[in-house]
Amino acid sequence: MDVHLFLLAGRRPDASHATALADAQQYGRAAEAAGYAGVWIAEHHFISYGVCPSALTFAAHLLGATRRMSVGTAACTLSNRHPVALGEEAVLLDELSGGRFRLGVGRGGPWVDLEVFGTGLDRFHNGFPDALELLDRWLSGAPTVAGNERFPFRAVPVVPRPARRIPVWVAATSLPTVELAARHGMPLLLGMHADLAEKADLLDRYARVAAAHGHDGSRVGHASAHLAHVGDSDAQAADDIRAALPALLAGTREYVRLDSAPAGHRDLDAYVERLITIHPVGSPRRCKEALDQAAALPGVRHLLLMVEGAGGRDRTLGTIHRIAADVLDRTVEDHRSDTPV
Numbered sequence: 341m342d343v344h345l346f347l348l349a350g351r352r353p354d355a356s357h358a359t360a361l362a363d364a365q366q367y368g369r370a371a372e373a374a375g376y377a378g379v380w381i382a383e384h385h386f387i388s389y390g391v392c393p394s395a396l397t398f399a400a401h402l403l404g405a406t407r408r409m410s411v412g413t414a415a416c417t418l419s420n421r422h423p424v425a426l427g428e429e430a431v432l433l434d435e436l437s438g439g440r441f442r443l444g445v446g447r448g449g450p451w452v453d454l455e456v457f458g459t460g461l462d463r464f465h466n467g468f469p470d471a472l473e474l475l476d477r478w479l480s481g482a483p484t485v486a487g488n489e490r491f492p493f494r495a496v497p498v499v500p501r502p503a504r505r506i507p508v509w510v511a512a513t514s515l516p517t518v519e520l521a522a523r524h525g526m527p528l529l530l531g532m533h534a535d536l537a538e539k540a541d542l543l544d545r546y547a548r549v550a551a552a553h554g555h556d557g558s559r560v561g562h563a564s565a566h567l568a569h570v571g572d573s574d575a576q577a578a579d580d581i582r583a584a585l586p587a588l589l590a591g592t593r594e595y596v597r598l599d600s601a602p603a604g605h606r607d608l609d610a611y612v613e614r615l616i617t618i619h620p621v622g623s624p625r626r627c628k629e630a631l632d633q634a635a636a637l638p639g640v641r642h643l644l645l646m647v648e649g650a651g652g653r654d655r656t657l658g659t660i661h662r663i664a665a666d667v668l669d670r671t672v673e674d675h676r677s678d679t680p681v
Contacts, residue, residue, distance in 0.1 A: 341635045342377035343668060345660065346414055346565050346644035350588045351388040352652065360391045363653045368402045370657055371409065374664035378410035380444065380644050383417055385453045389591030396429055403437040412442030414529055414565070414644065415511040419448045419464045420457045423471045423491065427478030431502045444529045445475070446511030452596040461598055469520055472510070476524050479506040509563055515545055522546045525555035530564045532646060535618040536633060539564060543638050561641030564634055567619040568645035570662045574622035580650040581621055585612050588649065624666040631667065
């Protein structure tokens with residue numbers, strides 16, 4: 341089981357956008373020093389919950405600043421992009437990094453992004469399967485690729501051509517998306533909102549659909565995201581999250597729907613309590629037990645830990661190092677101050 345960080349680059353009320361990005365870059369470098377397998381970068385547009393608008397660009401920067409770990413996107417919003425443009429950049433990063441790049445994609449939401457980038461609601465509601473199909477063929481290693489009905493174009497050479505099929509992780513919160521990924525044999529990227537039982541149900545459905553389409557589900561390495569924070573006691577760790585996470589989650593209320601309907605405002609305090617209950621938040625012992633349970637999910641090979649939930653830079657860096665040392669039993673190099681901010 342590989343353990344990675346999942347970075348939001350979220351802006352807290354007392355920080356600037358530049359600070360949020362610089363902090364996330366520092367967390368990424370700290371992850372390599374602490375022995376994590378990799379880092380995955382979130383992507384958001386026009387909201388402070390995450391101020392990274394291009395996970396691909398951030399990944400490129402972090403790949404250049406590190407030497408050993410993988411760096412992935414969790415996830416590039418495919419509804420806002422042409423799949424060939426995304427595929428070309430993914431191959432480029434994979435080649436330049438020596439195979440350390442990991443591509444995760446998602447449908448996104450019915451947000452104003454679709455208006456700004458000119459793709460529209462139809463692309464969100466109906467275009468994801470065609471976009472994913474074309475992206476899959478572009479990354480397959482085929483020498484030439486032609487378009488499909490939604491993206492029509494003559495056959496063109498794939499340049500640079502990937503030396504191997506590049507895998508794509510699909511962010512999935514619903515059964516239709518799970519089934520779509522399964523038909524392609526693409527691994528899932530499961531989010532923090534779901535508990536282990538809900539994730540197990542999605543993975544079970546995936547396995548059945550994948551098998552029906554000739555894919556060996558045992559060879560697919562899914563990824564599962566989890567809030568993570570370690571403290572001296574369960575109560576202290578939970579209090580840390582209660583004190584800081586609602587302000588970060590408040591940034592999700594900045595989403596603007598393209599149809600002008602209300603975006604929906606969940607009870608943040610209740611949601612935080614749910615996250616504390618279902619994720620590795622607590623003493624080292626509780627965190628170990630929670631990660632062991634998550635690692636037992638069928639087909640999951642990558643655990644992605646969101647460590648920004650308890651506060652600012654110093655507390656997050658402390659969480660990164662303490663999870664590595666006290667929960668994962670890793671030897672940690674202390675590089676907390678080697679990156680100017």
